[in-house]
Amino acid sequence: MGAGVAGLGAAWALSRHPGRYDIEVYEAAPTPGGNGRTADFPQRDGGTVPADIAVTAFIPSVYQNYVELLAHLGIDTVGTRFRYAVHHGDEVYAHDVDTPLRRRLAGDIAAFRRLLRTVDRFNTLNKRPSWTTAALNPFNYVTMRRALDLWGVSQEFRHKVLKPLFVNFVLTSGVYAMPASMFVRYMDFFDVEHSTPMVTWRGGTRAVYARLTEGFADRIHTGRPVTELTRWPDGVYVRDANGVTERFDQVILACNANHALALLQRPTALERGLLGAVRYEAGLHGEAVVHTDASLLPDDELDVSGTRSTFVRHAGGPHDRPDDYEITYIMHNQQPWGDGAASPCLVTYNAHRQPDPEKVLARHRFQHVVHDVRHTLVLHALLPLLQGRRNTWYCGAHTTLNSQEHAFLSGLAVARQLGADYPFAANRDATRWFNFYGRMCLGARFRTVRPRSG
Numbered sequence: 001m002g003a004g005v006a007g008l009g010a011a012w013a014l015s016r017h018p019g020r021y022d023i024e025v026y027e028a029a030p031t032p033g034g035n036g037r038t039a040d041f042p043q044r045d046g047g048t049v050p051a052d053i054a055v056t057a058f059i060p061s062v063y064q065n066y067v068e069l070l071a072h073l074g075i076d077t078v079g080t081r082f083r084y085a086v087h088h089g090d091e092v093y094a095h096d097v098d099t100p101l102r103r104r105l106a107g108d109i110a111a112f113r114r115l116l117r118t119v120d121r122f123n124t125l126n127k128r129p130s131w132t133t134a135a136l137n138p139f140n141y142v143t144m145r146r147a148l149d150l151w152g153v154s155q156e157f158r159h160k161v162l163k164p165l166f167v168n169f170v171l172t173s174g175v176y177a178m179p180a181s182m183f184v185r186y187m188d189f190f191d192v193e194h195s196t197p198m199v200t201w202r203g204g205t206r207a208v209y210a211r212l213t214e215g216f217a218d219r220i221h222t223g224r225p226v227t228e229l230t231r232w233p234d235g236v237y238v239r240d241a242n243g244v245t246e247r248f249d250q251v252i253l254a255c256n257a258n259h260a261l262a263l264l265q266r267p268t269a270l271e272r273g274l275l276g277a278v279r280y281e282a283g284l285h286g287e288a289v290v291h292t293d294a295s296l297l298p299d300d301e302l303d304v305s306g307t308r309s310t311f312v313r314h315a316g317g318p319h320d321r322p323d324d325y326e327i328t329y330i331m332h333n334q335q336p337w338g339d340g341a342a343s344p345c346l347v348t349y350n351a352h353r354q355p356d357p358e359k360v361l362a363r364h365r366f367q368h369v370v371h372d373v374r375h376t377l378v379l380h381a382l383l384p385l386l387q388g389r390r391n392t393w394y395c396g397a398h399t400t401l402n403s404q405e406h407a408f409l410s411g412l413a414v415a416r417q418l419g420a421d422y423p424f425a426a427n428r429d430a431t432r433w434f435n436f437y438g439r440m441c442l443g444a445r446f447r448t449v450r451p452r453s454g
Protein backbone atom coordinates (compact mmCIF):
# COMPACT_ATOMS: atom_id res chain seq x y z
CA MET A 1 0.00 0.00 0.00
CA GLY A 2 1.63 3.21 -1.17
CA ALA A 3 3.77 3.68 -4.28
CA GLY A 4 6.33 6.10 -2.88
CA VAL A 5 9.98 5.13 -3.07
CA ALA A 6 9.58 2.75 -0.08
CA GLY A 7 6.60 0.85 -1.50
CA LEU A 8 8.10 0.77 -4.98
CA GLY A 9 11.40 -0.46 -3.54
CA ALA A 10 9.62 -3.34 -1.79
CA ALA A 11 7.50 -4.15 -4.86
CA TRP A 12 10.53 -4.02 -7.17
CA ALA A 13 12.59 -6.37 -4.97
CA LEU A 14 9.69 -8.85 -4.72
CA SER A 15 8.89 -8.58 -8.44
CA ARG A 16 12.40 -9.81 -9.23
CA HIS A 17 11.18 -13.28 -8.10
CA PRO A 18 8.09 -13.70 -10.29
CA GLY A 19 7.66 -17.39 -9.46
CA ARG A 20 7.71 -16.75 -5.73
CA TYR A 21 5.54 -13.69 -5.20
CA ASP A 22 2.38 -12.37 -6.75
CA ILE A 23 2.17 -8.67 -5.91
CA GLU A 24 -0.37 -5.88 -6.23
CA VAL A 25 0.39 -2.23 -5.41
CA TYR A 26 -2.38 0.14 -4.32
CA GLU A 27 -1.70 3.84 -4.65
CA ALA A 28 -4.11 6.61 -3.69
CA ALA A 29 -2.59 9.26 -6.02
CA PRO A 30 -3.05 9.33 -9.80
CA THR A 31 0.65 8.58 -10.39
CA PRO A 32 3.30 6.53 -8.54
CA GLY A 33 6.24 8.22 -6.81
CA GLY A 34 4.79 9.56 -3.54
CA ASN A 35 6.66 12.75 -2.68
CA GLY A 36 8.75 12.39 -5.83
CA ARG A 37 6.70 14.39 -8.33
CA THR A 38 7.71 15.95 -11.61
CA ALA A 39 5.80 18.79 -13.31
CA ASP A 40 5.98 20.00 -16.90
CA PHE A 41 6.60 23.72 -16.79
CA PRO A 42 5.22 25.51 -19.88
CA GLN A 43 7.69 27.62 -21.83
CA ARG A 44 7.13 30.64 -24.03
CA ASP A 45 7.92 28.67 -27.18
CA GLY A 46 5.00 26.33 -26.47
CA GLY A 47 7.19 23.49 -25.18
CA THR A 48 7.66 22.30 -21.60
CA VAL A 49 10.56 21.68 -19.21
CA PRO A 50 10.20 18.73 -16.78
CA ALA A 51 11.33 19.63 -13.27
CA ASP A 52 10.82 17.97 -9.92
CA ILE A 53 8.66 19.90 -7.53
CA ALA A 54 9.64 18.16 -4.30
CA VAL A 55 12.39 15.54 -4.28
CA THR A 56 15.21 16.99 -6.39
CA ALA A 57 18.65 15.86 -5.33
CA PHE A 58 20.92 13.61 -3.30
CA ILE A 59 24.36 13.33 -1.77
CA PRO A 60 26.21 10.35 -3.32
CA SER A 61 28.42 9.67 -0.29
CA VAL A 62 25.39 8.79 1.85
CA TYR A 63 23.04 7.47 -0.85
CA GLN A 64 25.00 4.30 -1.61
CA ASN A 65 21.94 2.21 -2.46
CA TYR A 66 20.16 4.89 -4.41
CA VAL A 67 23.31 5.43 -6.49
CA GLU A 68 23.39 1.67 -7.20
CA LEU A 69 19.74 1.80 -8.19
CA LEU A 70 20.25 4.71 -10.61
CA ALA A 71 23.20 2.90 -12.20
CA HIS A 72 21.18 -0.30 -12.44
CA LEU A 73 18.32 1.58 -14.13
CA GLY A 74 20.67 3.45 -16.47
CA ILE A 75 19.61 6.89 -15.18
CA ASP A 76 22.20 9.62 -15.78
CA THR A 77 23.06 11.83 -12.85
CA VAL A 78 23.96 15.52 -13.14
CA GLY A 79 25.89 17.77 -10.76
CA THR A 80 24.20 20.85 -9.37
CA ARG A 81 24.78 23.41 -6.59
CA PHE A 82 22.42 24.39 -3.80
CA ARG A 83 22.84 28.03 -2.95
CA TYR A 84 20.29 29.95 -0.88
CA ALA A 85 19.48 33.61 -0.23
CA VAL A 86 17.41 34.98 2.64
CA HIS A 87 15.74 38.39 2.81
CA HIS A 88 14.74 39.88 6.16
CA GLY A 89 13.22 43.22 5.23
CA ASP A 90 16.13 45.14 3.73
CA GLU A 91 18.76 42.77 5.07
CA VAL A 92 20.15 39.94 2.97
CA TYR A 93 22.04 36.78 3.92
CA ALA A 94 23.22 34.59 1.06
CA HIS A 95 25.62 31.76 0.31
CA ASP A 96 28.89 32.89 -1.25
CA VAL A 97 28.14 36.63 -0.80
CA ASP A 98 29.53 39.01 1.78
CA THR A 99 26.73 41.22 3.16
CA PRO A 100 26.48 43.59 6.16
CA LEU A 101 24.25 41.01 7.93
CA ARG A 102 26.89 38.32 7.52
CA ARG A 103 29.55 40.65 8.90
CA ARG A 104 27.38 41.53 11.88
CA LEU A 105 26.83 37.83 12.63
CA ALA A 106 30.52 36.86 12.26
CA GLY A 107 30.80 36.11 16.01
CA ASP A 108 27.85 33.72 15.82
CA ILE A 109 29.25 32.01 12.74
CA ALA A 110 32.48 31.42 14.67
CA ALA A 111 30.60 30.07 17.74
CA PHE A 112 28.52 27.81 15.50
CA ARG A 113 31.68 26.47 13.85
CA ARG A 114 33.12 25.67 17.30
CA LEU A 115 29.94 23.77 18.13
CA LEU A 116 30.22 21.86 14.85
CA ARG A 117 33.82 20.88 15.55
CA THR A 118 33.00 19.48 18.99
CA VAL A 119 29.88 17.55 17.99
CA ASP A 120 31.60 16.31 14.87
CA ARG A 121 34.33 14.67 16.96
CA PHE A 122 31.64 12.58 18.67
CA ASN A 123 29.80 12.04 15.39
CA THR A 124 32.59 9.77 14.16
CA LEU A 125 30.74 7.25 16.37
CA ASN A 126 27.67 7.53 14.09
CA LYS A 127 29.54 7.29 10.82
CA ARG A 128 30.06 3.56 11.04
CA PRO A 129 27.16 1.17 10.50
CA SER A 130 27.31 -0.01 14.11
CA TRP A 131 24.57 0.36 16.72
CA THR A 132 26.98 -0.10 19.60
CA THR A 133 29.32 2.76 18.73
CA ALA A 134 26.42 5.02 17.68
CA ALA A 135 24.77 4.59 21.10
CA LEU A 136 27.87 6.07 22.78
CA ASN A 137 27.45 9.51 21.20
CA PRO A 138 26.12 11.86 23.93
CA PHE A 139 24.81 14.30 21.30
CA ASN A 140 22.18 11.73 20.26
CA TYR A 141 20.46 12.59 23.52
CA VAL A 142 20.69 16.39 23.35
CA THR A 143 18.46 18.57 21.19
CA MET A 144 20.06 21.05 18.82
CA ARG A 145 18.28 23.86 20.69
CA ARG A 146 20.13 22.90 23.87
CA ALA A 147 23.46 22.66 22.03
CA LEU A 148 23.00 26.15 20.53
CA ASP A 149 22.20 27.47 24.01
CA LEU A 150 25.33 25.83 25.42
CA TRP A 151 27.54 27.41 22.75
CA GLY A 152 25.87 30.82 23.15
CA VAL A 153 24.62 31.11 19.56
CA SER A 154 22.28 34.12 19.28
CA GLN A 155 18.58 33.98 18.45
CA GLU A 156 19.22 36.36 15.58
CA PHE A 157 21.63 33.91 13.92
CA ARG A 158 19.19 31.06 14.51
CA HIS A 159 16.27 32.92 12.89
CA LYS A 160 18.08 34.73 10.12
CA VAL A 161 20.64 32.17 8.97
CA LEU A 162 20.45 28.69 10.44
CA LYS A 163 16.75 27.95 10.46
CA PRO A 164 16.26 29.26 6.90
CA LEU A 165 19.16 27.03 5.82
CA PHE A 166 17.53 23.94 7.32
CA VAL A 167 14.02 24.87 6.32
CA ASN A 168 15.41 25.21 2.83
CA PHE A 169 17.57 22.08 2.53
CA VAL A 170 16.04 19.62 4.97
CA LEU A 171 12.43 20.80 4.55
CA THR A 172 11.53 20.70 8.16
CA SER A 173 10.21 23.42 10.45
CA GLY A 174 11.00 21.98 13.88
CA VAL A 175 14.72 21.89 13.20
CA TYR A 176 15.97 22.58 16.70
CA ALA A 177 14.09 19.60 18.21
CA MET A 178 16.40 17.30 16.21
CA PRO A 179 19.18 15.49 18.08
CA ALA A 180 22.32 17.64 17.89
CA SER A 181 24.22 14.69 16.37
CA MET A 182 21.78 14.47 13.45
CA PHE A 183 21.70 18.22 12.88
CA VAL A 184 25.49 18.39 12.78
CA ARG A 185 25.62 15.35 10.48
CA TYR A 186 23.62 17.38 7.94
CA MET A 187 26.22 20.11 8.30
CA ASP A 188 28.80 17.67 6.88
CA PHE A 189 27.12 18.45 3.57
CA PHE A 190 25.68 21.95 3.99
CA ASP A 191 27.54 25.04 5.06
CA VAL A 192 26.28 28.33 6.45
CA GLU A 193 28.55 30.43 4.25
CA HIS A 194 29.18 28.45 1.09
CA SER A 195 27.01 26.65 -1.45
CA THR A 196 26.80 22.86 -1.54
CA PRO A 197 27.50 20.56 -4.48
CA MET A 198 24.62 18.11 -4.97
CA VAL A 199 23.61 15.55 -7.58
CA THR A 200 20.31 15.22 -9.37
CA TRP A 201 18.86 12.77 -11.88
CA ARG A 202 18.30 13.64 -15.51
CA GLY A 203 14.63 13.87 -16.44
CA GLY A 204 13.33 14.12 -12.88
CA THR A 205 12.09 11.47 -10.47
CA ARG A 206 9.34 10.58 -12.95
CA ALA A 207 12.01 8.99 -15.15
CA VAL A 208 13.43 7.02 -12.19
CA TYR A 209 10.04 5.58 -11.23
CA ALA A 210 9.11 4.81 -14.84
CA ARG A 211 12.25 2.61 -15.19
CA LEU A 212 11.94 1.12 -11.72
CA THR A 213 8.39 -0.08 -12.34
CA GLU A 214 8.88 -1.38 -15.90
CA GLY A 215 8.59 -5.01 -14.80
CA PHE A 216 5.43 -4.61 -12.71
CA ALA A 217 3.68 -1.45 -13.99
CA ASP A 218 0.53 -3.48 -14.70
CA ARG A 219 0.41 -4.42 -11.00
CA ILE A 220 0.27 -0.81 -9.79
CA HIS A 221 -3.26 0.45 -9.26
CA THR A 222 -3.09 4.23 -9.09
CA GLY A 223 -6.05 6.31 -7.96
CA ARG A 224 -7.12 3.37 -5.82
CA PRO A 225 -6.77 4.33 -2.14
CA VAL A 226 -7.13 1.58 0.41
CA THR A 227 -9.81 2.39 2.96
CA GLU A 228 -9.84 -0.66 5.25
CA LEU A 229 -7.54 -3.44 6.18
CA THR A 230 -8.91 -6.38 8.17
CA ARG A 231 -6.63 -9.13 9.49
CA TRP A 232 -8.06 -12.65 9.87
CA PRO A 233 -6.26 -15.95 10.45
CA ASP A 234 -6.58 -16.83 6.74
CA GLY A 235 -5.03 -13.57 5.51
CA VAL A 236 -5.47 -9.84 5.20
CA TYR A 237 -8.54 -8.35 3.51
CA VAL A 238 -7.90 -5.11 1.69
CA ARG A 239 -10.83 -2.92 0.80
CA ASP A 240 -10.36 0.02 -1.59
CA ALA A 241 -12.33 3.24 -2.13
CA ASN A 242 -14.46 1.54 -4.80
CA GLY A 243 -15.64 -0.95 -2.19
CA VAL A 244 -13.71 -3.84 -3.79
CA THR A 245 -12.17 -6.28 -1.27
CA GLU A 246 -9.28 -8.65 -2.02
CA ARG A 247 -7.47 -11.16 0.16
CA PHE A 248 -3.66 -11.25 0.52
CA ASP A 249 -1.26 -13.40 2.51
CA GLN A 250 0.82 -10.42 3.61
CA VAL A 251 0.49 -6.65 3.34
CA ILE A 252 3.17 -3.99 3.36
CA LEU A 253 2.01 -0.58 4.55
CA ALA A 254 4.33 1.80 2.72
CA CYS A 255 2.38 4.92 3.58
CA ASN A 256 2.82 7.36 6.45
CA ALA A 257 2.22 5.96 9.94
CA ASN A 258 -0.90 8.08 10.50
CA HIS A 259 -2.40 6.87 7.20
CA ALA A 260 -1.54 3.27 8.10
CA LEU A 261 -3.23 3.52 11.48
CA ALA A 262 -6.38 4.97 9.91
CA LEU A 263 -6.73 1.86 7.70
CA LEU A 264 -6.25 -0.82 10.32
CA GLN A 265 -9.46 -2.36 11.58
CA ARG A 266 -9.18 -3.30 15.25
CA PRO A 267 -5.56 -2.16 15.68
CA THR A 268 -3.76 -3.57 18.69
CA ALA A 269 -2.82 -1.29 21.58
CA LEU A 270 0.81 -1.46 20.39
CA GLU A 271 -0.14 -0.44 16.84
CA ARG A 272 -2.26 2.44 18.14
CA GLY A 273 0.45 3.58 20.54
CA LEU A 274 3.42 3.40 18.17
CA LEU A 275 1.90 4.42 14.83
CA GLY A 276 -0.04 7.17 16.58
CA ALA A 277 3.14 8.47 18.21
CA VAL A 278 4.93 9.23 14.90
CA ARG A 279 4.62 12.98 14.39
CA TYR A 280 4.21 14.73 11.05
CA GLU A 281 4.51 18.39 10.52
CA ALA A 282 2.83 20.38 7.83
CA GLY A 283 4.19 23.70 9.15
CA LEU A 284 6.11 25.75 6.64
CA HIS A 285 6.07 23.01 4.03
CA GLY A 286 2.39 22.12 4.14
CA GLU A 287 1.30 23.45 0.78
CA ALA A 288 3.40 23.79 -2.35
CA VAL A 289 2.27 26.13 -5.12
CA VAL A 290 3.85 25.16 -8.44
CA HIS A 291 4.04 28.23 -10.66
CA THR A 292 5.98 30.37 -13.13
CA ASP A 293 5.49 33.79 -11.49
CA ALA A 294 8.94 35.40 -11.14
CA SER A 295 7.47 38.42 -9.34
CA LEU A 296 7.81 36.43 -6.06
CA LEU A 297 11.58 36.64 -6.46
CA PRO A 298 13.52 39.81 -5.66
CA ASP A 299 14.93 41.85 -8.46
CA ASP A 300 18.29 42.83 -6.94
CA GLU A 301 22.02 42.61 -7.55
CA LEU A 302 22.10 39.00 -6.30
CA ASP A 303 20.21 37.87 -9.43
CA VAL A 304 18.38 35.25 -7.38
CA SER A 305 16.57 33.68 -10.32
CA GLY A 306 19.88 33.07 -12.12
CA THR A 307 22.19 31.99 -9.31
CA ARG A 308 20.20 30.51 -6.40
CA SER A 309 18.52 27.19 -5.76
CA THR A 310 16.20 28.71 -3.16
CA PHE A 311 14.96 32.09 -2.04
CA VAL A 312 13.70 32.42 1.54
CA ARG A 313 11.82 35.57 2.51
CA HIS A 314 11.02 36.42 6.08
CA ALA A 315 7.28 37.04 5.95
CA GLY A 316 7.19 39.92 8.44
CA GLY A 317 3.85 41.68 8.88
CA PRO A 318 1.94 43.01 11.86
CA HIS A 319 1.92 39.70 13.76
CA ASP A 320 5.54 39.12 13.00
CA ARG A 321 7.00 35.72 13.93
CA PRO A 322 10.77 35.57 13.62
CA ASP A 323 10.66 32.17 11.90
CA ASP A 324 7.77 32.64 9.50
CA TYR A 325 9.26 32.31 6.04
CA GLU A 326 7.97 32.14 2.50
CA ILE A 327 10.20 29.70 0.61
CA THR A 328 10.57 29.60 -3.15
CA TYR A 329 12.50 26.73 -4.73
CA ILE A 330 14.03 27.76 -8.04
CA MET A 331 13.80 24.47 -9.86
CA HIS A 332 15.35 25.63 -13.12
CA ASN A 333 18.58 26.19 -11.15
CA GLN A 334 18.31 23.02 -9.04
CA GLN A 335 17.94 20.80 -12.09
CA PRO A 336 20.43 22.07 -14.63
CA TRP A 337 18.57 21.03 -17.78
CA GLY A 338 16.03 23.71 -16.79
CA ASP A 339 18.51 26.57 -16.70
CA GLY A 340 17.67 27.59 -20.23
CA ALA A 341 14.01 27.87 -19.27
CA ALA A 342 12.42 31.03 -20.65
CA SER A 343 9.64 30.84 -18.07
CA PRO A 344 10.87 30.12 -14.55
CA CYS A 345 10.12 26.81 -12.81
CA LEU A 346 9.16 27.75 -9.25
CA VAL A 347 7.63 26.09 -6.21
CA THR A 348 6.58 28.30 -3.28
CA TYR A 349 5.79 27.01 0.19
CA ASN A 350 3.95 29.00 2.85
CA ALA A 351 3.04 31.61 0.23
CA HIS A 352 2.26 34.92 1.94
CA ARG A 353 2.02 36.59 -1.46
CA GLN A 354 -0.06 34.56 -3.86
CA PRO A 355 1.40 34.04 -7.33
CA ASP A 356 -0.60 35.28 -10.31
CA PRO A 357 -3.42 32.65 -10.65
CA GLU A 358 -2.77 32.53 -14.41
CA LYS A 359 0.74 31.29 -13.66
CA VAL A 360 -0.18 28.62 -11.10
CA LEU A 361 0.20 25.08 -12.46
CA ALA A 362 -0.72 23.00 -9.43
CA ARG A 363 -0.95 22.89 -5.65
CA HIS A 364 0.26 19.96 -3.56
CA ARG A 365 0.22 19.09 0.11
CA PHE A 366 3.04 17.17 1.78
CA GLN A 367 3.61 15.66 5.18
CA HIS A 368 7.06 15.46 6.75
CA VAL A 369 7.99 13.02 9.45
CA VAL A 370 9.46 14.80 12.49
CA HIS A 371 12.85 13.40 13.50
CA ASP A 372 12.90 14.65 17.06
CA VAL A 373 14.80 12.94 19.87
CA ARG A 374 11.71 10.89 20.78
CA HIS A 375 11.48 9.53 17.24
CA THR A 376 15.15 8.67 16.84
CA LEU A 377 15.57 7.16 20.31
CA VAL A 378 12.24 5.65 21.27
CA LEU A 379 10.21 5.01 18.14
CA HIS A 380 13.09 3.66 16.07
CA ALA A 381 13.68 1.14 18.86
CA LEU A 382 10.02 0.13 19.24
CA LEU A 383 8.49 0.28 15.73
CA PRO A 384 10.20 -3.03 14.76
CA LEU A 385 7.94 -4.73 17.35
CA LEU A 386 5.06 -4.25 14.90
CA GLN A 387 6.77 -5.91 11.95
CA GLY A 388 5.17 -9.06 10.61
CA ARG A 389 2.51 -9.27 13.31
CA ARG A 390 -0.82 -10.36 11.87
CA ASN A 391 0.86 -10.53 8.42
CA THR A 392 1.37 -6.75 8.40
CA TRP A 393 4.65 -5.02 7.55
CA TYR A 394 5.69 -1.38 7.58
CA CYS A 395 8.20 0.61 5.58
CA GLY A 396 8.70 4.26 4.68
CA ALA A 397 10.54 7.30 5.94
CA HIS A 398 9.20 6.93 9.50
CA THR A 399 10.80 3.49 9.87
CA THR A 400 14.29 4.77 8.95
CA LEU A 401 15.02 8.38 7.91
CA ASN A 402 13.36 10.99 5.73
CA SER A 403 15.26 10.66 2.46
CA GLN A 404 14.96 8.75 -0.78
CA GLU A 405 17.88 6.52 0.19
CA HIS A 406 16.53 5.55 3.58
CA ALA A 407 12.89 5.16 2.57
CA PHE A 408 14.03 3.01 -0.38
CA LEU A 409 16.18 0.90 1.96
CA SER A 410 13.22 0.31 4.28
CA GLY A 411 11.24 -1.10 1.33
CA LEU A 412 14.14 -3.35 0.30
CA ALA A 413 14.53 -4.47 3.92
CA VAL A 414 10.91 -5.56 4.31
CA ALA A 415 11.11 -7.41 0.97
CA ARG A 416 14.28 -9.10 2.22
CA GLN A 417 12.51 -10.18 5.42
CA LEU A 418 9.81 -11.74 3.24
CA GLY A 419 12.52 -13.70 1.42
CA ALA A 420 13.50 -11.50 -1.55
CA ASP A 421 17.16 -11.09 -2.51
CA TYR A 422 18.97 -7.86 -1.75
CA PRO A 423 20.06 -6.60 -5.20
CA PHE A 424 23.27 -4.71 -4.39
CA ALA A 425 25.28 -7.24 -2.37
CA ALA A 426 28.28 -6.76 -4.69
CA ASN A 427 28.74 -3.30 -3.18
CA ARG A 428 30.22 -3.81 0.28
CA ASP A 429 29.51 -0.31 1.56
CA ALA A 430 25.91 -0.29 0.29
CA THR A 431 25.37 -3.71 1.90
CA ARG A 432 26.70 -2.63 5.29
CA TRP A 433 24.35 0.34 5.36
CA PHE A 434 21.51 -1.86 4.13
CA ASN A 435 22.09 -4.14 7.12
CA PHE A 436 22.28 -1.17 9.48
CA TYR A 437 19.01 0.40 8.32
CA GLY A 438 17.41 -3.04 7.90
CA ARG A 439 17.94 -3.55 11.63
CA MET A 440 16.56 -0.07 12.32
CA CYS A 441 13.41 -0.97 10.38
CA LEU A 442 12.99 -4.61 11.44
CA GLY A 443 14.91 -5.02 14.66
CA ALA A 444 17.40 -7.66 15.74
CA ARG A 445 15.72 -10.48 13.79
CA PHE A 446 16.45 -8.73 10.46
CA ARG A 447 17.96 -11.18 7.97
CA THR A 448 21.22 -9.38 7.30
CA VAL A 449 23.09 -9.87 4.03
CA ARG A 450 26.71 -10.92 3.59
CA PRO A 451 28.45 -8.68 1.02
CA ARG A 452 29.45 -10.54 -2.15
CA SER A 453 32.89 -9.94 -3.56
CA GLY A 454 33.25 -8.71 -7.13
Ligand SMILES: Cc1cc2nc3c(=O)[nH]c(=O)nc-3n(C[C@H](O)[C@H](O)[C@H](O)COP(=O)(O)OP(=O)(O)OC[C@H]3O[C@@H](n4cnc5c(N)ncnc54)[C@H](O)[C@@H]3O)c2cc1C
Pocket: 001, 002, 003, 004, 005, 006, 007, 026, 027, 028, 029, 032, 033, 034, 035, 036, 053, 054, 055, 056, 057, 058, 171, 224, 225, 226, 227, 254, 255, 256, 259, 263, 285, 366, 367, 368, 395, 396, 397, 398, 401, 402, 403, 404, 405, 407
Ligand atom coordinates in the same frame (compact mmCIF):
# COMPACT_ATOMS: atom_id res chain seq x y z
C1 LIG B 1 8.74 18.46 -0.48
C2 LIG B 1 9.73 17.36 -0.23
C3 LIG B 1 11.01 17.42 -0.77
C4 LIG B 1 11.93 16.40 -0.54
N1 LIG B 1 13.16 16.46 -1.13
C5 LIG B 1 14.00 15.43 -1.02
C6 LIG B 1 15.21 15.40 -1.76
O1 LIG B 1 15.52 16.32 -2.53
N2 LIG B 1 16.02 14.31 -1.62
C7 LIG B 1 15.69 13.27 -0.80
O2 LIG B 1 16.44 12.30 -0.71
N3 LIG B 1 14.54 13.26 -0.10
C8 LIG B 1 13.69 14.32 -0.19
N4 LIG B 1 12.51 14.31 0.50
C9 LIG B 1 12.22 13.19 1.40
C10 LIG B 1 11.72 12.00 0.61
O3 LIG B 1 10.86 12.45 -0.38
C11 LIG B 1 10.94 11.04 1.50
O4 LIG B 1 11.76 10.57 2.53
C12 LIG B 1 10.44 9.84 0.72
O5 LIG B 1 9.73 10.27 -0.42
C13 LIG B 1 9.52 9.01 1.58
O6 LIG B 1 9.05 7.96 0.78
P1 LIG B 1 7.88 7.03 1.29
O7 LIG B 1 7.69 6.00 0.25
O8 LIG B 1 8.14 6.63 2.68
O9 LIG B 1 6.59 7.98 1.39
P2 LIG B 1 5.77 8.78 0.30
O10 LIG B 1 6.65 9.26 -0.78
O11 LIG B 1 4.98 9.78 1.08
O12 LIG B 1 4.78 7.68 -0.31
C14 LIG B 1 3.67 7.18 0.40
C15 LIG B 1 2.59 6.85 -0.62
O13 LIG B 1 1.48 6.23 0.06
C16 LIG B 1 0.31 6.64 -0.60
N5 LIG B 1 -0.85 6.37 0.26
C17 LIG B 1 -1.16 6.99 1.43
N6 LIG B 1 -2.31 6.50 1.91
C18 LIG B 1 -2.71 5.53 1.05
C19 LIG B 1 -3.84 4.66 1.01
N7 LIG B 1 -4.77 4.69 1.94
N8 LIG B 1 -3.95 3.79 -0.03
C20 LIG B 1 -2.99 3.75 -1.00
N9 LIG B 1 -1.93 4.58 -1.02
C21 LIG B 1 -1.79 5.45 0.01
C22 LIG B 1 0.56 8.11 -0.87
O14 LIG B 1 -0.31 8.59 -1.88
C23 LIG B 1 2.01 8.09 -1.31
O15 LIG B 1 2.16 7.95 -2.71
C24 LIG B 1 11.58 15.32 0.28
C25 LIG B 1 10.28 15.25 0.83
C26 LIG B 1 9.37 16.25 0.56
C27 LIG B 1 7.97 16.12 1.11
